[in-house]
Amino acid sequence: xxxxxxxxxxxxxxxxxxxxxxxxxxxxxxxxxxxxxxxxxxxxxxxxxxxxxxxxxxxxxxxxxxxxxxxxxxxxxxxxxxxxxxxxxxxxxxxxxxxxxxxxxxxxxxxxxxxxxxxxxxxxxxxxxxxxxxxxxxxxxxxxxxxxxxxxxxxxxxxxxxxxxxxxxxxxxxxxxxxxxxxxxxxxxxxxxxxxxxxxxxxxx
Amino acid sequence: xxxxxxxxxxxxxxxxxxxxxxxxxxxxxxxxxxxxxxxxxxxxxxxxxxxxxxxxxxxxxxxxxxxxxxxxxxxxxxxxxxxxxxxxxxxxxxxxxxxxxxxxxxxxxxxxxxxxxxxxxxxxxxxxxxxxxxxxxxxxxxxxxxxxxxxxxxxxxxxxxxxxxxxxxxxxxxxxxxxxxxxxxxxxxxxxxxxxxxxxxxxxxxxxxxxxxxxxxxxxxxxxxxxxxxxxxxxxxxx
Numbered sequence: 171x172x173x174x175x176x177x178x179x180x181x182x183x184x185x186x187x188x189x190x191x192x193x194x195x196x197x198x199x200x201x202x203x204x205x206x207x208x209x210x211x212x213x214x215x216x217x218x219x220x221x222x223x224x225x226x227x228x229x230x231x232x233x234x235x236x237x238x239x240x241x242x243x244x245x246x247x248x249x250x251x252x253x254x255x256x257x258x259x260x261x262x263x264x265x266x267x268x269x270x271x272x273x274x275x276x277x278x279x280x281x282x283x284x285x286x287x288x289x290x291x292x293x294x295x296x297x298x299x300x301x302x303x304x305x306x307x308x309x310x311x312x313x314x315x316x317x318x319x320x321x322x323x324x325x326x327x328x329x330x331x332x333x334x335x336x337x338x339x340x341x342x343x344x345x346x347x348x349x350x351x352x353x354x355x356x357x358x359x360x361x362x363x364x365x366x367x368x369x370x371x372x373x374x375x
Numbered sequence: 376x377x378x379x380x381x382x383x384x385x386x387x388x389x390x391x392x393x394x395x396x397x398x399x400x401x402x403x404x405x406x407x408x409x410x411x412x413x414x415x416x417x418x419x420x421x422x423x424x425x426x427x428x429x430x431x432x433x434x435x436x437x438x439x440x441x442x443x444x445x446x447x448x449x450x451x452x453x454x455x456x457x458x459x460x461x462x463x464x465x466x467x468x469x470x471x472x473x474x475x476x477x478x479x480x481x482x483x484x485x486x487x488x489x490x491x492x493x494x495x496x497x498x499x500x501x502x503x504x505x506x507x508x509x510x511x512x513x514x515x516x517x518x519x520x521x522x523x524x525x526x527x528x529x530x531x532x533x534x535x536x537x538x539x540x541x542x543x544x545x546x547x548x549x550x551x552x553x554x555x556x557x558x559x560x561x562x563x564x565x566x567x568x569x570x571x572x573x574x575x576x577x578x579x580x581x582x583x584x585x586x587x588x589x590x591x592x593x594x595x596x597x598x599x600x601x602x603x604x605x606x607x608x609x610x611x612x613x614x
Binding site for chain 1: 400403404407408447448451452455456458459462463478481482484485486487490550553554555556557558559561562563565566569570576578
């Protein structure tokens with residue numbers, strides 16, 4: 171049981187990395203990865219919202235939408251829950267945790283439209299949903315997957331922030347200056363993550 | 376006559392001058408993810424165009440009804456409604472496309488192009504220009520996706536729309552179908568589009584002004600993109 175959770179966690183970080191393998195959350199990846207501290211701040215906010223959003227959307231989907239044959243409302247319900255949740259977290263943080271709010275607060279509104287968050291809440295349902303026991307072990311698996319996906323987001327952001335800081339110093343051909351060279355650098359980082367494919371199965375399978 | 380010309384401009388600007396993907400750099404996730412085959416690219420492009428035109432039309436009609444403070448959630452709800460319609464239509468008539476696009480079909484909802492056009496254009500303009508704006512942006516998006524899909528399918532699998540083209544001529548370069556190939560082709564296309572554009576270079580970074588969350592971004596005061604870049608520059612100078 172623990173072994174399968176570790177496998178899910180590692181797979182979410184390395185072999186199924188949200189940014190570099192699944193292309194979810196590319197906007198913040200390209201937009202906020204210029205400096206290491208903003209990259210870390212954004213990623214921490216994403217990890218928190220991903221786990222909380224999954225923790226909330228899973229029971230709503232399994233206990234309310236599915237029994238009432240409303241599963242087709244998934245998209246609308248999930249995006250509204252995420253939007254409300256982000257707003258709520260922002261308000262609570264602002265009131266009770268001002269230092270944390272000052273560090274992460276500015277990233278929170280940007281997270282509502284981050285496709286990685288909506289993506290994780292939907293993908294865990296595709297992947298782990300088990301009609302027999304909706305709130306059992308599959309719920310734990312979904313939460314571990316959400317947390318691992320967030321950590322994978324952090325890893326990719328931190329690696330890429332390092333690459334971009336080096337890139338600033340480089341003499342890039344005029345044709346590729348700006349965004350194109352950033353994307354080509356991202357391509358090379360993605361190549362390095364291809365090296366992890368099969369790793370988790372080999373280690374724990 | 377003048378009226379007609381400006382309406383045509385609303386349509387045509389999205390295709391080249393303000394191409395949402397290559398010039399404004401919006402909707403990158405979908406662009407990179409679904410362009411492994413030309414047919415998927417077309418399917419995604421058309422689905423997004425439909426949502427874009429419908430949501431632009433409805434938001435433009437409701438622009439005086441929706442209170443300013445809750446406009447973003449209201450826009451998202453309208454967009455999500457149309458996305459659900461598209462999802463159900465595609466599931467019913469083309470299950471293969473549905474499984475090929477996977478999670479990226481519902482994720483049209485968070486495609487920045489749609490919310491961006493709602494916020495920047497449809498909420499400020501009348502019905503007809505808003506529809507044309509949505510159509511133009513949608514066509515620009517579809518054309519870019521198609522170009523990327525053709526390039527990646529041709530180099531990665533040797534086929535276009537499933538028809539073998541390169542068989543016997545060269546072996547397919549599979550990496551173009553994998554994520555790194557997506558980033559690479561996208562980078563090169565942005566560079567080419569930048570070269571051909573009026574400014575003559577590719578965008579430096581993601582445009583803050585084009586971001587739909589610009590209004591709520593605390594760095595961006597009064598929706599002024601200049602302030603955003605100025606503040607970032609100041610921070611950079613300090614560090």
